[in-house]
Amino acid sequence: MKYFFAPYIISIFLSIIVFVVYIYSNENVINIQTNEVFSQYYLFNSNYQWPVVGYNTITSYFGYRQAPTSGASTYHSGIDIAAPVGSNLISSITGTVIYADFKGAGGHTIIIQNGNVEVAYCHVDSRYYPSVGDKVLKGQIIGRVGPKNIYDVENNPYKDKNGNPTNGATTGPHLHFSIKIDNKFVNPLEYVNE
Ligand SMILES: [Zn+2]
Known part of the structure; x- marks a missing residue:
């Protein structure tokens, strides 16, 4: 009886890990998509490059x-x-x-x-x-x-x-x-x- 709950505890623990990994991997996917959208926006809207990188005053x-x-x-x-x-x-x-x-x-x-x-x-x-x-x-x-x-x-x-x-x-x-x-x-x- 001592280890009766062990499989449940382990499976709950594993579920949490899987859930966290899922959230993180999804976040990465979202980030990558945002960056791709950004670079497309940049390329499509600017035929001209800003002439001094890092200075825009x-x-x-x-x-x-x-x-x-x-x-x-x-x-x-x-x-x-x-x-x-x-x-x-x-x-x-x-x-x-x-x-x-x-x-x-x-x-x-x-x-x-x-x-x-x-x-x-x-x-x-x-x-x-x-x-x-x-x-x-x-x-x-x-x-x-x-x-x-x-x-x-x-x-x-x-x-x-x-x-x-x-x-x-x-x-x-x-x-x-x-x-x-x-x-x-x-x-x-x-x-x-x-
Ligand atoms: Zn001038």
């Missing part, structure tokens, strides 16, 4: 604004994303490098083109320029955020309040990011997902 939006520094446009052709010097720049699209040079108010600039789309990265570090003609893939690192002050451009008209030459019209390191479609600037936030 926008300090200036697309459109009309007060010029933050002399020489900067009151019509802002792109968005400014706060990111420290040296941050990796990611190609938003698969395409070809058509420009890697100093470009006036934009300072050191990289432009990637694919058909009627041009994506530009301004105030970059010229030491990490890709070569014009390079084919790049969406998601590939193509450069780095540049410093505020640069000394590698002759007769640079852009200067800070101390008279030191700057990386175009800029008050500090950041990425100016723009998208042109059919030769017209569009609001990048309507195309890229953070």
